[in-house]
Amino acid sequence: MNIQQIHNNLFSPRPKSIFLCTTSEEILSYINNKEIINNGFTIRGGGHNHESYCVQDGKSVIDISGLKTYTKNKEGKSITVGAGLTNLEIIYLQSKNNPDTIFSTGECVGVGTAGYTLGGGWHLLCRQNGLSADSVKSIKIIRYSKSSGKFIEDIITKGSKQKTEIIINGENVRKGKLFEIILGSGGGNFGIVTEITYKTYNLPNMYDVEMTCEYASDKKKELIDDITKWLEHQKTDKTFTSIVRLVKFGDKIKIRILARVPEFKIKESQRIFLEMEFMKNFGKYSMSKFSPYGIGELSEYKEYVSNSDDEITRTASTQLRLNFDALKKMYEKIKENAKTKGIDSYLGSPFYYELSHQQDSNITDNSSNYSCRTPRKHKVTSAFVKKTADLNSVITQVADYFFTNNSNRNTYSICTFHAVGGKAGSGKTSYAFNENDFLLQIQSWLPENFNDKNTENNMVDWVNKFREQLMKTNLLEGAFINFLNDKIPVQDYYKNYEELKMYKLEIDPYHMIDSSPLSKK
Template structure:
């Protein structure tokens, strides 16, 4: 192979920017790579893979640093960071978006909006495009446009031997299938995506807040409404701890405010609300609001650290049927007995055009789910970690009769049968494709797909 050299912006221990370069979004983890290479071109990625193989150095791939278990970094290894590869191009007819895989969501949304288009991606401003897309990609436009991977048309990838390959429905179609829900770090390093563009201008959004006393009525009303309402409407329900004492639903509708008011009627009438806000706004303002920012606020700049980085343990599951009273009771019990006031559960509406494809059409298998559940715990002090992790895992376990499966982008190393939960009936085919493109398991991490 020869004496391959790393190219790009290289950071090593002792450099002034090493501490910032090694930081993860989940500050529960404190990892010390021996080298971090910020790739600027595809050739830098090729050189990084070849260098790691030649030196027998373990490596991980990183974009937005949002891996729940910090699998995008490691101790004493190489981190191949593609976050500086973020250029994009919108076709003249505004039907296609070509974008480098290192783009972060908010800056990308902002620039695309100036051209009147978007992609149906996630909400967190600093999430990386690559990990989100490869795991499926849920967001506030999901019920109308499907998962983000459903708008993916082609990609460029660096494989285990350092070769640059292209994948689409017509070329390397097996790899393309696997990359639509098979997760990052499994088959290679994606360096560029081609998406179908979504035209945007104004959208209607809502916020409804209820008191804790309406817990059962609100949860039941949301689950009976959110997966079945107009497909142009995607909603979430945040269920806070008893100490906070609130439930809050947010959502986005691709239509006028008056129509949204009518669609929300079943939810608003389920239990007397403390607050109801319904408004029509520019699409980019909705992006900022759902990302926890106010319109006009400065954009996130991960180059100066992520302001939302914190210690946490999240996990999740999918509900293919409505939660019965027993399931809602379990939710209420855990949120009434939470070790941290900041803990919560979020229900994310699915169905709609997510169901347009069958579970076998792409690697993303959870096509029949009505909604997903994200179980969230975060804390301030290190000594609080153990009881909060135990709390969130026990809640997931007790709700398994009503919600199972695992979302690839919600990595959880406490799920023993992770591969089966994440990939279901698609796992055998994914392992075959892994064996074809990475037989030596060069791209590996604790919850990765193994070759046969």
């Protein structure tokens, strides 16, 4: 268990110091000193930054994973959560306090809610409800104030006309505009988000419809036609969200289509599946009622935090507080481990440490598993399918590369089409691809504790060359900031790149916050 570790073991950063905090006051008292302001810092929540921007060599780290507050607001129509909570922890708290509503949570439940939301936040209801960033009503953020010469905490509300001391093009920036700049631009750009208020939605009557099959090399054309048929259907019908995923390990390739559909669309989805010749003959079909607070999720939560219910208590203000004594003992081990590596660590009081930094001993290294909850070596990249692109051509190009080029037999390689469009990106944010219908994600993972430098390099090259080849076809554009890849030009993530750089320079004039591609000089 390493205090400096992130969820990508390709990196072994050695930060100068790490501050584990539980309140905004602790953060402000720590960062408002000359040393931090002069040397700069990074911000870590869930630690799922694919390129280790959240923890860097020689930098101080502000670890916000101890900010674990939860409040159900009036009539349950919104919730206010601490930025240190993970998606799964909020699901758990919702199930206990507000089970008749849902919030826009991600499919990777171990991810920290702040970074997930600030980058946009894709999920399987995004076409119906919008991305996670679209559901945000307000944020609390610790940002630098040029007028006072120190960091302050500010509440930024969607649509607010209140003016700030920040001046752009000779005018004081409205808080509503600052909200639009921050949301969708990625985590760690303009300050330390400490709290987020989300709009909640009534629990929908939805079903998860799924089709899986194994790839047969002599049926490549039929499979491409089937995937094209499904994505064409998704392109025209925005009432539901789906993913199409190709998975490869060694000689095995599997195809999975998962759709979260309203009840009145089930028969139509079944009809499309039955029209797919390859999937119909070789695939397995299943359907289940969508239940975000089901027994499976709660059991997974207990396993995830490695605590039983009697070790989890809530204060009268509905704050989540993990067992202090157990965490205190864990911290001592972490601190000792850090000390042997020459890393200073600071303890906030009281102290709650994010248990997701532990290895999950129950996840094995077999060929069918990878997990965003378990630190493993991996590489990720992305691009959006152009609105005008011919889908059959896109899928053919993807399939040709995916089926014929393998990074290594030991890697677990994945290619996923995420449906976007609909209400995804409907809010005014820096997420720029609201007109696109599909987001393509390419990733490759190594088994846990796998150490071979040649295999690692091959894995990274495979992912980067995959995107490089696809971009040459002129069928794709841009990239998704939540699927960060350092080989992608920073401007590809945004359509308002020059505006973001201008705001970054004004809000962070001394280059103190160094947690994102926008921080590159």
